[in-house]
Amino acid sequence: MTQKILVLPGDGIGPEITAQASRILAACQARGLDVEVEEGLLGGAAYDVHGEPLPAETLEKAKAARGILLGAVGGPKWDRIEDLAKRPEKGLLGVRKQLGLFGNLRPAITYPQLAEASSLKRELVAGLDIMIVRELTGGIYFGQPRGIEERDGQRVGFNTYVYSESEIERIGRVAFEMAQKRGKKLCSVDKANVLEVTILWREVMERLAPEYPDVELSHMYVDNAAMQLVRAPKQFDVVVTGNMFGDILSDAAAMLTGSIGMLPSASLNESGQGMYEPCHGSAPDIAGQNVANPLATILSVAMMLRYSFDAPALARQIEEAVGKVLDDGLRTADIASEGTRTVSTREMGDAVLAAF
């Protein structure tokens, strides 16, 4: 049966960058990838049409798709929506939750062609290759109770950071297996000196460890992890952590590479269904100008082929095409440097297609 891919352009630069990625997808179909591609509305774009960030129609399409390619959601246009449930971000969180996409893989890789782009000294980031495994459907993002209410004559805001053993075990296994396929080192990040929920987190990771004897498990407090990422990022192989810490650390790690416009991500559920998106945001300041970097989105297609369609050869061909374009000195503005040629979003798409 022909499987489905759903493209959700979203907001800001989302439509431009997914447009280029869709061209690559079409080229993959031409090379025999048996998929049906359709589009849907998510985030602010959906709110503007339907009054909600995750319309029922989009959710239905998402559930029916094996792979979802997302651009990005959010922007100042929707920041003033009073009802948090209607904001663009809630559309994204809704897809994650409804499809059970608990396993978020965020690679932080330094491209040899772009090592100068990092704000860190070259020797600290050359060859950097970290995989951050972030739990994506639990923790404080979804914990109940939550809200703002009146207590003793003043308003109080509250959220709940909660994990069950089974949730921790599930993401722990993803991380251990990832470490087995890579450098065999797993660092679990918590705040077990202060937060009970992360004491349980640490305990479960310890309990799993003997089942993966080839993986060396270590633990680090989140504040120290933030420091160590800045000080000596190459000490890490695979990092596993909860939703909130993962949000912060994966963005910091991505920025270390100096080329956040290059980094894809995957969000998977237990059956391998997944949503794929660039690590960067919707960049409303440059939206519609044909200058955004489409490579992270194009590389998200490669990740999709690898993790959801078991098509590693095609994935590699996309990645090699991107590498070739970089070798040729083509750069969008965000990664431009002396001696390279600055190209537009569409020209970058053209170049990758030509090299594919």
Next chain:
Amino acid sequence: MTQKILVLPGDGIGPEITAQASRILAACQARGLDVEVEEGLLGGAAYDVHGEPLPAETLEKAKAARGILLGAVGGPKWDRIEDLAKRPEKGLLGVRKQLGLFGNLRPAITYPQLAEASSLKRELVAGLDIMIVRELTGGIYFGQPRGIEERDGQRVGFNTYVYSESEIERIGRVAFEMAQKRGKKLCSVDKANVLEVTILWREVMERLAPEYPDVELSHMYVDNAAMQLVRAPKQFDVVVTGNMFGDILSDAAAMLTGSIGMLPSASLNESGQGMYEPCHGSAPDIAGQNVANPLATILSVAMMLRYSFDAPALARQIEEAVGKVLDDGLRTADIASEGTRTVSTREMGDAVLAAF
């Protein structure tokens, strides 16, 4: 009436570094600072003697002191204590809470003599001077309910992230006032696109802003803040955020400078009573070897004189002495570089005293 200073050496390198800072304190007394200095036990050191990290005697002394100088607490020796309430860190959290030290000031400054020590490129950190204002007695560190319990046949861990309007307002005012004395820019960090508690946070900051018309208030999501700190740290002047985000971001910011061994911190309550401590931890791996850097602790004394004893001249003299020692090329191992002279903890103390 003679005011009191309590020195809490704590664990790991704590005793060595506070020993050097105490010599500076004694020199200040000799120059007319009218204080009585005593010592107390906190953290693992207290646990080993009294079976608890914050003995009643220490708490009493702390309450009676105008200024508290802390080395650092914690270490692997106590990591296996089952009862979280007995761990060294809880001693520190107890002092913060019991004395109401809600206002944590964490400067991240690049010393011109040490700009090469940063893992960031020189131009990005030269002249860096950020003040992170972290709320220290609320948020998820202290929120109730918390714990680990059985639910539906499995264990679940949970913590509560909670802030009231008055708590937010109190730390907001500290931050706005700090910004007024500095570069007049305040960036409030939250996750208002996901967490209700930080929607309230943002609202209160907005409400305060008109009272400080000379300060430019901006807001940033915590994941973006972690990125921006790595990408372009000099964009920040004063940053204000909650306890957990502040823990992570202040450590990242400290590490950006490349010389976390140089950074002091202050934790103040409404009456100016304060605890002062280096930003770095107890570094158990180098404890007792006479190699730790005592400068952050010595600079914490300067901060104490400025914020709790209204003795800015004496504070400046300490800071100038530290500057002179660095100019002379003396370095402890953590900040050593080519062409400088590596000295021990005690020799560094000697040198600062001599320059004072």
